[in-house]
Amino acid sequence: MRCDKNGNVKRKSKGMKHSSSTRILSPLAFLILAVLACQFMPTQTPASETPPTKVPATESVSPTKEPTNEPAEETADPSAGSSGLGDSRYPEFGNGGYDAQTYTLDITVNDVTSSDLTATTTIEATAAQALSRFNLDFAGFEITSLTVNDEAAEFERKGQELTVIPSQPLENGEKFIVSISYEGIPDAMQSQALPFPTGWIVYENGIFVLSEPDGSASFYPVNDHPLDKALYTIIVTVPKPYEVAANGILEETTDNGQSVTYHFKVRDPMASYLTTINVTDFDQETMESDGGVPIRNYYAASLPDNIRKPFARQGEMIDYFSEIFGPYPFEVYGALVMDTEFGAALENQTMSIFGVDMVDANDIEGTESVVAHELTHQWFGDSISVADWGDIWLNEGFATYGEALWVEYDYGEAGLKQWVEDIYNEVKSYPDFYPPPGAPAANNLFNGGVYLRGGLTLQALRSNVGDEAFFEILHTYYDRYKYGNATTEDFIAVAEDISGTDLGNFFDAWLYDEQLPPIPELNLQ
Numbered sequence: 066m067r068c069d070k071n072g073n074v075k076r077k078s079k080g081m082k083h084s085s086s087t088r089i090l091s092p093l094a095f096l097i098l099a100v101l102a103c104q105f106m107p108t109q110t111p112a113s114e115t116p117p118t119k120v121p122a123t124e125s126v127s128p129t130k131e132p133t134n135e136p137a138e139e140t141a142d143p144s145a146g147s148s149g150l151g152d153s154r155y156p157e158f159g160n161g162g163y164d165a166q167t168y169t170l171d172i173t174v175n176d177v178t179s180s181d182l183t184a185t186t187t188i189e190a191t192a193a194q195a196l197s198r199f200n201l202d203f204a205g206f207e208i209t210s211l212t213v214n215d216e217a218a219e220f221e222r223k224g225q226e227l228t229v230i231p232s233q234p235l236e237n238g239e240k241f242i243v244s245i246s247y248e249g250i251p252d253a254m255q256s257q258a259l260p261f262p263t264g265w266i267v268y269e270n271g272i273f274v275l276s277e278p279d280g281s282a283s284f285y286p287v288n289d290h291p292l293d294k295a296l297y298t299i300i301v302t303v304p305k306p307y308e309v310a311a312n313g314i315l316e317e318t319t320d321n322g323q324s325v326t327y328h329f330k331v332r333d334p335m336a337s338y339l340t341t342i343n344v345t346d347f348d349q350e351t352m353e354s355d356g357g358v359p360i361r362n363y364y365a366a367s368l369p370d371n372i373r374k375p376f377a378r379q380g381e382m383i384d385y386f387s388e389i390f391g392p393y394p395f396e397v398y399g400a401l402v403m404d405t406e407f408g409a410a411l412e413n414q415t416m417s418i419f420g421v422d423m424v425d426a427n428d429i430e431g432t433e434s435v436v437a438h439e440l441t442h443q444w445f446g447d448s449i450s451v452a453d454w455g456d457i458w459l460n461e462g463f464a465t466y467g468e469a470l471w472v473e474y475d476y477g478e479a480g481l482k483q484w485v486e487d488i489y490n491e492v493k494s495y496p497d498f499y500p501p502p503g504a505p506a507a508n509n510l511f512n513g514g515v516y517l518r519g520g521l522t523l524q525a526l527r528s529n530v531g532d533e534a535f536f537e538i539l540h541t542y543y544d545r546y547k548y549g550n551a552t553t554e555d556f557i558a559v560a561e562d563i564s565g566t567d568l569g570n571f572f573d574a575w576l577y578d579e580q581l582p583p584i585p586e587l588n589l590q
């Protein structure tokens with residue numbers, strides 16, 4: 066815990082604001098960090114008191130040889146899918162042995178304030194080995210039925226690991242359907258990655274979801290690692306007069322008398338942690354970017370009208386970023402502002418969520434930094450997702466640099482220069498708070514270094530290789546890895562390809578050295 070540091074950052078950001086001649090850097094931009102480093106979430110307690118205990122990955126059981134009348138293929142005997150994907154920071158996140166293609170979440174919220182749910186999640190997947198059993202990540206609830214290919218299957222639960230034992234083993238390459246019905250009240254989740262509640266969160270006026278990196282298992286059974294992206298259908302039924310905002314396109318709403326059912330469709334691959342379902346009374350605002358990207362913003366209805374102001378230029382941002390990164394990846398975009406403070410914003414796919422304390426109608430520029438940050442994540446984070454959580458700077462450093470690019474859009478070279486100097490001095494002054502971005506600790510994944518020093522790494526690269534090569538690197542990297550996953554090595558390889566230079570030492574210094582490297586071209590050291 067670094068609560069002491071939180072105070073520091075907040076004070077520092079104010080100091081920076083005064084020391085800066087332009088109002089480019091606002092405390093809000095720093096809030097993202099401040100809050101993540103140490104935050105005080107209002108204690109929303111979705112019912113259960115004890116957070117699920119993380120247990121060591123379940124042991125693979127020795128394959129039970131099933132008699133089969135199939136002609137013996139040259140395939141291995143069925144064995145257990147692994148209970149984790151071997152992530153460098155969180156080896157037990159996700160599961161091996163299969164690949165999920167689609168999720169259909171069908172969730173009825175019987176009561177919003179208690180969040181009593183009745184739900185069925187159906188997953189279409191393909192076996193990547195002959196499987197005697199496989200795991201999903203899932204916490205809490207009572208499972209009332211579980212089938213594989215419409216036949217009842219046995220299951221075991223241990224902490225967040227749900228082990229499914231199909232009545233017959235699955236063949237390598239076989240497509241199968243798992244359907245899990247469950248009911249109850251979501252468990253409160255405490256991620257090991259950051260010190261505040263994640264997952265499905267109930268607050269006084271409704272529900273919202275914050276799942277990065279591992280909160281999704283608090284409301285649906287899932288292969289919970291960004292390596293296994295899938296398409297989603299999200300069907301949520303809520304009692305009137307509540308409304309639902311979720312990822313993707315709202316295809317249909319059905320009036321059931323006392324309740325309403327919302328059908329959302331996500332037609333581009335999505336990492337599980339970006340799944341979002343939010344429930345309260347919303348006001349909607351729709352517009353379109355000049356380039357034709359539809360925008361629908363959701364504001365909790367109790368918020369004042371001026372809350373919308375800092376979001377007015379999202380269309381302009383989308384078009385600008387589409388020019389410098391590559392076309393906006395998804396069918397729709399929008400912001401969602403909840404009427405509660407949670408000291409953070411999160412880039413849920415097609416629908417970034419903002420705590421009301423991240424939006425200051427009297428500091429439009431400061432808030433626009435956060436808006437630009439979350440929007441940049443749609444390319445870097447959502448469309449290209451990390452293959453390993455240890456590479457989180459590929460998300461946060463890029464999104465932070467997106468803030469700089471937006472400042473540059475408005476204020477030109479001088480604005481960018483000021484931004485870079487301010488951030489450089491900040492990082493240099495508080496090195497403990499901004500560790501090298503390439504090797505974050507598992508218990509402090511979203512540290513200050515992955516944001517600010519990660520962002521500076523991109524500026525240093527730009528200064529080193531020049532604007533033309535830099536923007537070609539961004540484009541090429543995006544084009545090569547969009548809708549998929551990338552590693553730090555993948556990015557470095559693109560940068561070396563395009564620039565035609567060996568950048569090994571450069572990236573080693575920026576990503577892994579304790580010492581903050583200089584940016585000689587800008588006279589920063």
Ligand code: TRP
Nearest residue numbers: 097275277278409410411412511
């Ligand atoms: N990715 C978020 C950002 O834009 C930060 C974040 C990570 C977060 N995990 C979270 C925010 C959980 C809210 C809740 O910087």
Ligand code: ZN
Nearest residue numbers: 438460461464
């Ligand atoms: Zn971010």
